[in-house]
Amino acid sequence: MPLFTGVVPPVVTPLNKDFSVDYPSFTRTLENLIDGGVHGLFVLGSTSEVIFHEDAARRAIIDHAVKVNNGRLPIFVGTIDPTTERVINHTKTAKAAGADAVVVTAPFYTRTSQPEIVDHFRYIKDAVDIPIIAYDIPVCVHVKLERKTTVTLAKEGAIAGVKDSSGDDGNLRYVLQDMAGDPNFFGMTGSEIMVDTALAMGSHGVVPGLANVDPHGYVKLWNCVQKGDFAGAKAEQERLLRLFEMVWISLGRTSAGSAGVGAFKTAMRSLGIIKTNTMALPQRSLNDEEAAKIDAILRSVGLLG
Amino acid sequence: MPLFTGVVPPVVTPLNKDFSVDYPSFTRTLENLIDGGVHGLFVLGSTSEVIFHEDAARRAIIDHAVKVNNGRLPIFVGTIDPTTERVINHTKTAKAAGADAVVVTAPFYTRTSQPEIVDHFRYIKDAVDIPIIAYDIPVCVHVKLERKTTVTLAKEGAIAGVKDSSGDDGNLRYVLQDMAGDPNFFGMTGSEIMVDTALAMGSHGVVPGLANVDPHGYVKLWNCVQKGDFAGAKAEQERLLRLFEMVWISLGRTSAGSAGVGAFKTAMRSLGIIKTNTMALPQRSLNDEEAAKIDAILRSVGLLG
């Protein structure tokens, strides 16, 4: 059995209006996910605005999540920064703080290559003894983890699994096929909208940012697939597609980054989970007009009365 | 007159084989540039492998450069990290350490937009009182500083100048034309190979990584242009084009990042300026065969006996 399976949402990091972390809201965010039945928690992912947080803030976020979780679920920690030594240091911190696994991207800012990416993961594995999940997210790091790169690392045990946010499900499928003989390896999709199909093709889990808004939806979808009820999974996925429309509402006025996580935060505020929809700078927070549109979406899928 | 003009090389950061900074070599690197007649020093640029260094190492690098320089030349410091708060913190450090200006890129990893980029620079300007040079480097941050973005920031005084490593000299030319009425604003090219033409069209300086190998060449080129000797500038530029061929030697075996700065380090080692050609991880250092090819280039342009 793979080390981790199921619904493992990247956990939104709520902020106060002064951009500090709003810990009471963070507690509610974590409890909302656990109550919703998810199978793991991924703190300091892209949806968590990891890249906006300094080292000390990151450590405090992990500590808080570990404390609130109190051993109930496995915790993944994103140790995301541009280069090897910096990721190793984050990874040591995450391990010391109680992470069950770390999530690592390819290097960025620096112009890299697939062999140097392979080395990057090997150096981290050599430096810290903790399961590493390769995070394939070209939209942020501007390089794809190629099939050969992922499979090389998986076969030698440098990575325990992959989280694929590349949108290239065909490539993930080949990775899963290449690793079919290894019962420990897992592949999770980062998609919010192709989850039923990703699971049907053999993915072991899903890491949907949208689960911060509706954890029950993704857990229901997961449970349908486990029972072989693909029609039920499809129906739930289609409901979630309508919910996911929120991520384009502020696009144009804001960047795509602000529009996506900003929509999740705005919806969570409407649902009473968090207090503000403040985004880390220089991102823009959604305004009242945009929030009203999000409320309309929440109502249309039955999440808001 | 603009605040800064002339040849302002990004200063290579020499490493020991254990990846710590090799300070005696760093001293020689700085002295070699100052002896070569350059007009400013840019520490912690891309060529300096800034992105590979942790906060403490960055501070030590700035301190060393300031001490060696001892007020002889203006010092730019790259305060390069993905998001606003992190850049502000680096900028405060740089100012405290004695930087004359900081060099700041657009946000990266996060998906950003031109209005959010404008805000990014404004927030930094509001937070720290030091001249800011906008660093346009799409090959690293995967977004272009559009003409309107740069000119908006320049006109309101949020930036003092721009360093253009985008390769889009036409856009730089428009920025220079838009800012022609402002005697303080400056635009520098980050190109190694289009310097005579960039200066001819009105650029105020050049920031060539290759000057670590041959500062005299770029100073000679600059002096030719100052005297109106464009034929002399062109001849020197063409010699430097042949020298610059070194940056493609290891390409394929290494990434483009490793190939470029790695070639500079390898050449500097051959010239006795630094001790190793070690690159920060996960980059690959050039091997002996590649070093031999670089020596051949150095000989062909008269830098090696």
Place this chain on the structure above:
Amino acid sequence: MPLFTGVVPPVVTPLNKDFSVDYPSFTRTLENLIDGGVHGLFVLGSTSEVIFHEDAARRAIIDHAVKVNNGRLPIFVGTIDPTTERVINHTKTAKAAGADAVVVTAPFYTRTSQPEIVDHFRYIKDAVDIPIIAYDIPVCVHVKLERKTTVTLAKEGAIAGVKDSSGDDGNLRYVLQDMAGDPNFFGMTGSEIMVDTALAMGSHGVVPGLANVDPHGYVKLWNCVQKGDFAGAKAEQERLLRLFEMVWISLGRTSAGSAGVGAFKTAMRSLGIIKTNTMALPQRSLNDEEAAKIDAILRSVGLLG
């Protein structure tokens, strides 16, 4: 019911060594598909090397396909060229020759925009009365048919369906959801490797180049899905994934274009369907060493004894 559903392969255009169309081989190619149970034929698609053929050759290819088919299956004809008037002329020819529908891409070579793409399809619809299938193939035309573009055209009846070769199944899913109320609209995937999942999410058909090599495989997959046997569909899809590995064999020595269609032709030659694996110029044909590797793949999936 949508106008067309099922397996509609783009038909390979076999060539003689002098680059003329090899009509006896073309006949066998068509019969092999019809015998294999496919539900339609798509001549002059990208896999057919449409872009390499002059007007007269295109007309002869359509005429031959129509004659061989003799009304047994619906025939789609790709009327693919860079700009509106040229596509209209191809479309008139296709209609006159007996096409049941035409397949049209966004304009290319010219720098276009989504509103101009919408106009492009409208002009063609106004000029020729024949069902138009929008062909979303950014890898060739370097622009994506955005969701809003496709849905606008579908809702006003300018297009009857979409063939999606963009790899962006999430976008296709939204298009299908937007058009769910229209029983006539159809969406087909151009993927060879995500067919079971594309059909499970509601796609109405599949246009796999690989079906030229193994029509029975795709028909079996389709039939499994029709019966609700998703496990059977998945197993067949996984066999076809192994077969599809052929498309990367010559990559590096040849372009991706030559590598893909060239592999299909090479496999079809081994299976006795066509006489040569000649590719239209300037593409490169696969060599003997590459052909041997393809034979090994054919054997591994049971297609070659």
Place this chain on the structure above:
Amino acid sequence: MPLFTGVVPPVVTPLNKDFSVDYPSFTRTLENLIDGGVHGLFVLGSTSEVIFHEDAARRAIIDHAVKVNNGRLPIFVGTIDPTTERVINHTKTAKAAGADAVVVTAPFYTRTSQPEIVDHFRYIKDAVDIPIIAYDIPVCVHVKLERKTTVTLAKEGAIAGVKDSSGDDGNLRYVLQDMAGDPNFFGMTGSEIMVDTALAMGSHGVVPGLANVDPHGYVKLWNCVQKGDFAGAKAEQERLLRLFEMVWISLGRTSAGSAGVGAFKTAMRSLGIIKTNTMALPQRSLNDEEAAKIDAILRSVGLLG
């Protein structure tokens, strides 16, 4: 001496409102260029909307240009279509019609590679005995003519020169340096805004679409450079930068393609050279509001009273 040097504008193809070629306007367009002192004429370039014209229309356009020119200037003809055989056929037509050279791009629509691009040019050279100018225009064909590709073709005599519209002047500079020993080879820039610098670095000519609006400007710029008056060339270039601002006026409402050539046509209409500013479909023509802005630009640089 290279075969061709100087200012060789791509000639706008004026259209009637019914999209047929407006030959009286075309005559005036040609005479305006010849009167302006240009050194050659490039018909059926991108600026000529070549890609929108069918074979017969292309032939008529060449014939008209040859007749009007009546041997006064050399004529380049763009033989631009996606693949080898089609380009060969256009090239035969162009030669028969009296072209002095043809201008050929890399293949497009098909996914190609540098070795296949090299072959493409070789096949055309073998098929038709006429000087071939390689046209490097990645914005249209989505592939760059790499330095090695261009130099390989130049050294073996398959191409007589290159027209570089890639914006990568550094690469052009290396090509010029690699070919410095060959007095026959020429490199021209397709830029409108970096002409003084391109000529200063050794380019042999310029192919500016904007010369349709202001041939005297580019001829003046060229003459300044020939006399060594770089300050005069720079001043003229800066005036032309202001004129070139017209190409962004309709951007957003129209595509970049429509915005650029559409602006030239609109300005030419205001100057009395052509009758309509009609663009070939699906492009959009500029509207009255946009035309008024273009007139303001024409006035600001002294072209309109």
